[in-house]
Amino acid sequence: MPNKNMLAGLRCPRCASAEPFDIVVTGWASVYDNKCVDIRNVNWHDTDLCICKKCGYGGVINDFKCSEPMDIPTFETAYISTGHITEEDSHKLNDNAWKEDSEHSDIIISHYAGWIIWVPESSEFFENLGMSDDFMRLLRIVESGGFTMLYLSGGAPLVNGLRKFSW
Structure with missing residues (x-):
């Protein structure tokens, strides 16, 4: 040819x-x-x-x-380590992740290494769950960066300037 x-x-x-x-x-x-x-x-x-x-x-x-x-x-996803959330926050994410009968089933999806979170307009939902101030700060940072999704993963890198937790 x-x-x-x-x-x-x-x-x-x-x-x-x-x-x-x-x-x-x-x-x-x-x-x-x-x-x-x-x-x-x-x-x-x-x-x-x-x-x-x-x-x-x-x-x-x-x-x-x-x-x-x-x-x-398309949309932008922030890829951040689960090392930036508390163990208590991780339990709340697990307890409120996608459930067929939940009215908020589209906000948190559980993944084998963490969670995928729909960021826009989710701050009130997470405040009502009693998430930590560190989690709420992380959510605001991600939202102000223009990200639509937050992928919290055990394999993601740690971010300088964010508090780190060991659990």
């Missing part, structure tokens, strides 16, 4: 970029210990993986066959 118009008709569905893309392809190449040259007969199929180099969106080739970008909604 000549190296002309190889990407004709492909466009990132998120950012509308027409190139460059990382694409899983089949083809032939001369491979040496330290280099790969003479790449030829490159082909791909609609179901092969494709990643936009401009915005990082990933999908299959068929997803990139569009003329207009899709309006894919």
Whole structure:
């Protein structure tokens, strides 16, 4: 396949970029210990993986066959260690995490390593639970940073300036 118009008709569905893309392809190449040259007969199929180099969106080739970008909604998530919450707060999060019959089931989701918390307009809910001042401060910091979600995880990094707890 000549190296002309190889990407004709492909466009990132998120950012509308027409190139460059990382694409899983089949083809032939001369491979040496330290280099790969003479790449030829490159082909791909609609179901092969494709990643936009401009915005990082990933999908299959068929997803990139569009003329207009899709309006894919996004939101920002703060990724913070559970070491910044008290053991008592962790119990309250567990006790109030997603339950089918709860009117607030969309605010806290329990995860194997922590919790995912919907931040907007949740401060009154957490105040009513009796969360610690440290937790409420963390929530305000995350909200003022423009984050929509707070992912508290045992694997997340500790943040300088936030109080640390061992439990």
